[in-house]
Amino acid sequence: MARPGRRMGAVGEKSRELIITAATREFSQHGYHKAKISSIVSKVGLTQPSFYLYFESKEAIFKELENLFQSRLQDLTKKSRLGVGIHFNELSTRIRESLKNIFEFFLENKDLTRIGLFISPESKQIKEKFTIQITENLLAEQSAGYFRSNVDMAFVAESLVGVIMQITESLLLSGQKDPENLAAQIVDLFLYGLSSSSEK
Amino acid sequence: MARPGRRMGAVGEKSRELIITAATREFSQHGYHKAKISSIVSKVGLTQPSFYLYFESKEAIFKELENLFQSRLQDLTKKSRLGVGIHFNELSTRIRESLKNIFEFFLENKDLTRIGLFISPESKQIKEKFTIQITENLLAEQSAGYFRSNVDMAFVAESLVGVIMQITESLLLSGQKDPENLAAQIVDLFLYGLSSSSEK
Amino acid sequence: MARPGRRMGAVGEKSRELIITAATREFSQHGYHKAKISSIVSKVGLTQPSFYLYFESKEAIFKELENLFQSRLQDLTKKSRLGVGIHFNELSTRIRESLKNIFEFFLENKDLTRIGLFISPESKQIKEKFTIQITENLLAEQSAGYFRSNVDMAFVAESLVGVIMQITESLLLSGQKDPENLAAQIVDLFLYGLSSSSEK
Amino acid sequence: MARPGRRMGAVGEKSRELIITAATREFSQHGYHKAKISSIVSKVGLTQPSFYLYFESKEAIFKELENLFQSRLQDLTKKSRLGVGIHFNELSTRIRESLKNIFEFFLENKDLTRIGLFISPESKQIKEKFTIQITENLLAEQSAGYFRSNVDMAFVAESLVGVIMQITESLLLSGQKDPENLAAQIVDLFLYGLSSSSEK
């Protein structure tokens, strides 16, 4: 059994950190099953047993990465709740800002994002929590009268999450578009729809 | 695509079919790596080597399932191109119908859908092709004046695909909502958006 | 169990013959273990089970080929015993003739020869029997005064067999030299040796 | 050539050595295909996976044994080139000595020799190289006037190699004759031939 509660000196701390980084890359590139401990550890210049000095198991480090992603994402979402009483004009700006922040986080943490959103078997749960938070935000905004009252915000949240996932995978991580741009397009689409009658 | 050089009678054809079905379920439940050939064939009442009578390898049957999903999805999407000159009123009905068909297909082929959309490493490519077809459909509709001209249809297609994926995973396959309902909500959201100014 | 004692019609006889030929080639090219029944039989346009109509097993057909080679080789060697009372002058001619016959047989039956001499685990025994026959022939010739009396004919026979094997593998089957030529060189070497004192 | 990237201490070095020895025996007795990794390692008191700590694959260790045999044989042959200007009387003694050394090497490395000469699919190439070296040695000796000028030394080398192979298989490895004896007989035969006219 490994010693997860072990006291660590500076060197150990550094090794642990390096393993985390290497593992993030490895899992992101090869997926959970094809990722090899031996490969992770050799990138850092250590041998296999050293891995077990810092982590219980392959699964354990993977879960740690999942959690890391999830908690950072959560922090980000929490911040994005709109304050009450903002002007209607500011609305789209604020939402756009929130989305931009999320995309920027994804872009700055490509590998971790790939793990959390696309590789982890827990991705469904991760997305669910994400969806719930968004739903709450949207509901608040709907009560404030910013949105149509006859739209199911839970459904909108699911949709928004879907769009974010897809956009992230195909346009963001590939480098085709930048956060600002994507955020703007999403807001436009979700606020005004496609109908030619809403042409500005 | 059976093993090259092997002739098959009715019994063999049946066995092959049964293996396909069992494999679809196995891959859907356990993912590619954890799926076991032994498990697949034993469901059918055969032994391991029999598998290799009908398929080259584990990878080969998986690819066959991927292709099966993709080609069926493609057929479905092709059919959904709107004819020219329909009334504006019919538009949303027609789109709703198309979405409903897709969701119904997903629902009737849950396991295959899970493989094609969520398990296959090719899912990105599958979604890309799907997106391209949708883009084409949308562009035709945009030229016909049904949609705002200042919206990037490629982006809308990506978004739509994202929504379809997410909705499928969280609301459709879980049995929470039915195709009709989901199709209607999507159309409403995408056509009119959230803005309270578009409240009907 | 197969039916080796089975009555066969003309068609069966033909199939059996074709399998023998295909098997000879297959074993010659790939060795015993890598040779595949499926491969043999498909060359003939039959399916695997048909093989067992004519042969007990993979091992059985291989043994049959071994025996075929051995008995043909034996016949050849028996014929080459020199008649008594030939002139000393004729001696080398007669030996040369015998060797030429052997090489011609090898050349006309390349695949079978490869099996008998180089592939079969029984090749040692085959060569032993061959050696014994040659020893007998040589002893008769030695008693007749053709050869030095202070040379061990058993040893000479072993040597001769060794030369024949090596020459066959490296110069004959590869097509570099012809039987006549090889036979002549061997006779020259074995009769007169290398010593410059025997220079003619 | 150990597994790339693996460091080894004294214990590992020892294990590797033991596996080499066990493998040599196993391949020699059962041939390449019937030799089992499990059998090899269990002789050493290790389990299957340990094998892969020291060797890439079954094929890799076999090739290593082939190379080992070949390089040792080459060293031996190189040493046996006769110095210039030796007395004619010494000639046969020197050749006899060389042959004796080779036979002694074979005898001391029975299993390795069986692999290199009789089991390896590369045996033909191994013998070819051996033949080339012998040819060179013989040519030098022929130029020095020790041998008849009208004999093709390449052919003699092939013959000599053939004799050595056969004698090794049937008389040496079986323990029937000793190196000294065999060397003497070969020299006698090759130098003076059988002809009763060369009777001493």
Next chain:
DNA sequence: AATGAATGAGCATTCATTCAT
């Protein structure tokens, strides 16, 4: 005379994990 269908038996290889040092 031939074959479609199926299987038993076997074997190399991979990888996460442990432990004494």
Next chain:
DNA sequence: AATGAATGAATGCTCATTCAT
């Protein structure tokens, strides 16, 4: 803090062979 050495457990795949038709 790190590692050399070793292993348990698992699994995909091959091939000769059988048998009912």
